Amino acid sequence: MADGTVSKVKDAPRNPVGREGVLDVAARLFREQGYGSVSLRKIADAAGIKAGSIYYHFGSKDEIVVAILDVGIQVVHEKMRQAVSALPEGTDAETILRAAIGTHLRALLDVSDYTSANVRIFGQVPQSVRDANLPTRRAYEAEWDALLSRLQERGALKPDVDIRRLRLMLIGALNATLDWFDPDRGSAEALSRTYADVFLNGILERQDS
Amino acid sequence: MADGTVSKVKDAPRNPVGREGVLDVAARLFREQGYGSVSLRKIADAAGIKAGSIYYHFGSKDEIVVAILDVGIQVVHEKMRQAVSALPEGTDAETILRAAIGTHLRALLDVSDYTSANVRIFGQVPQSVRDANLPTRRAYEAEWDALLSRLQERGALKPDVDIRRLRLMLIGALNATLDWFDPDRGSAEALSRTYADVFLNGILERQDS
DNA sequence: GTCTATACAGCGATAGAC
DNA sequence: GTCTATCGCTGTATAGAC
Numbered sequence: 001m002a003d004g005t006v007s008k009v010k011d012a013p014r015n016p017v018g019r020e021g022v023l024d025v026a027a028r029l030f031r032e033q034g035y036g037s038v039s040l041r042k043i044a045d046a047a048g049i050k051a052g053s054i055y056y057h058f059g060s061k062d063e064i065v066v067a068i069l070d071v072g073i074q075v076v077h078e079k080m081r082q083a084v085s086a087l088p089e090g091t092d093a094e095t096i097l098r099a100a101i102g103t104h105l106r107a108l109l110d111v112s113d114y115t116s117a118n119v120r121i122f123g124q125v126p127q128s129v130r131d132a133n134l135p136t137r138r139a140y141e142a143e144w145d146a147l148l149s150r151l152q153e154r155g156a157l158k159p160d161v162d163i164r165r166l167r168l169m170l171i172g173a174l175n176a177t178l179d180w181f182d183p184d185r186g187s188a189e190a191l192s193r194t195y196a197d198v199f200l201n202g203i204l205e206r207q208d209s
Numbered sequence: 210m211a212d213g214t215v216s217k218v219k220d221a222p223r224n225p226v227g228r229e230g231v232l233d234v235a236a237r238l239f240r241e242q243g244y245g246s247v248s249l250r251k252i253a254d255a256a257g258i259k260a261g262s263i264y265y266h267f268g269s270k271d272e273i274v275v276a277i278l279d280v281g282i283q284v285v286h287e288k289m290r291q292a293v294s295a296l297p298e299g300t301d302a303e304t305i306l307r308a309a310i311g312t313h314l315r316a317l318l319d320v321s322d323y324t325s326a327n328v329r330i331f332g333q334v335p336q337s338v339r340d341a342n343l344p345t346r347r348a349y350e351a352e353w354d355a356l357l358s359r360l361q362e363r364g365a366l367k368p369d370v371d372i373r374r375l376r377l378m379l380i381g382a383l384n385a386t387l388d389w390f391d392p393d394r395g396s397a398e399a400l401s402r403t404y405a406d407v408f409l410n411g412i413l414e415r416q417d418s
Numbered sequence: 419g420t421c422t423a424t425a426c427a428g429c430g431a432t433a434g435a436c
Numbered sequence: 437g438t439c440t441a442t443c444g445c446t447g448t449a450t451a452g453a454c
Contacts, residue, residue, distance in 0.1 A: 016419055034333055036245030039447060052450080053420045061448065094413065123388060124243050124333055158414050165403060166412065168389050169382060176381030179332060194374060202411035203375065204303065205367050225437060248429060261432080262438045270430065 017047045019057040027068045030117040035124035062129050069133040072118030076107035077140040093156030094200060102192040104174050109181050109188040119175045226256050228266040236277045239326040244333035271338050278342040281327030285316035286349040302365030303409055311401040313383050318390050318397040328384045
């Protein structure tokens with residue numbers, strides 16, 4: 001207080017929103033309402049600025065959307081990689097898969113508006129925006145394919161399942177939870193356990209033993 | 210030709226499109242492009258009429274969408290019920306589930322623009338439209354819940370899985386195929402077999418035996 | 419970095435002729 | 437049953453002041 005910097009006490013809530021602030025607000029709105037229902041005016045309103053001001057930070061609406069889509073994948077990719085590589089060498093396949101599934105599902109349902117916005121609106125945005133997000137997606141998909149291939153090669157997964165198809169089924173099933181997940185009915189953590197149970201062992205009661 | 214009816218030979222391709230024709234065209238466009246990208250002008254163009262003419266058949270755009278959503282569920286519901294009830298009494302649980310899964314997936318990927326449009330755009334339409342479609346959806350969901358409960362009661366399914374959650378997981382996973390299914394990489398029929406394999410028995414290689 | 423003001427396109431919807 | 441013409445609204449985007 002007694003140093004050289006000026007501490008503004010009044011007008012405190014009027015600090016600049018900035019590029020980050022716009023992105024955070026936009027990601028939340030896209031997650032909640034989808035692509036078509038969220039206009040630049042709505043984003044500006046929620047951020048506490050005027051619509052025209054957005055163009056100081058971004059060249060177009062598409063530029064905002066691409067940024068959000070990329071961050072959404074990067075967040076879940078990074079968390080998934082860390083969760084798996086944090087496991088001790090020689091960890092069994094079941095534990096590895098449960099970690100990967102749990103991390104993806106928590107990023108989607110608990111952690112990141114960017115990841116959930118990506119899953120929610122990817123199918124709604126213009127083709128050019130989807131194309132811009134593709135390299136980032138491919139990298140995350142490759143991470144999953146590498147993980148699943150490793151497990152299949154060491155004999156932990158059934159040998160006849162195509163890895164690409166398995167990854168599409170798994171990620172697709174997890175992402176679909178966004179449409180109906182309700183934290184009041186159970187945590188993302190508990191849900192991820194159920195998904196792992198079903199994918200790993202199936203739903204049929206086995207009559208052997 | 211020699212009877213009392215007049216057979217117009219000229220102007221043959223100019224027959225009226227009608228309510229059905231508009232719905233068919235709209236369902237195809239919604240399936241292909243999503244809700245936000247399909248305007249009444251696009252629908253009219255594809256149907257070979259002018260935008261204003263649509264209002265002779267429908268009171269609003271929402272009315273078109275609700276009609277398509279309802280038909281989409283009714284088609285897959287009816288086919289699923291028929292496929293299951295066509296099986297002889299005493300059919301084993303695995304066969305029943307494979308029939309239900311296969312029917313749902315074929316309706317979605319092969320048979321009906323209405324069903325695929327429903328899955329594609331349901332999350333994009335206004336709340337009022339979603340609400341209008343809810344009763345129809347509930348009926349289909351109840352059909353699945355009844356089927357799964359029957360199988361669980363007769364001891365064919367693991368006893369600890371919540372039926373509602375299992376249905377959400379199953380239908381969600383199947384519907385997600387719409388985002389990536391490519392007939393050039395394999396038929397819907399083959400895909401449904403893989404889904405049944407995974408859901409029934411899981412992906413882990415079993416070390417017993 | 420944000421504001422005001424505005425241009426311009428496309429949307430759903432309506433009215434009346436044929 | 438379809439056409440033409442048009443209205444009002446909302447969207448993205450731009451220009452220039454502060």
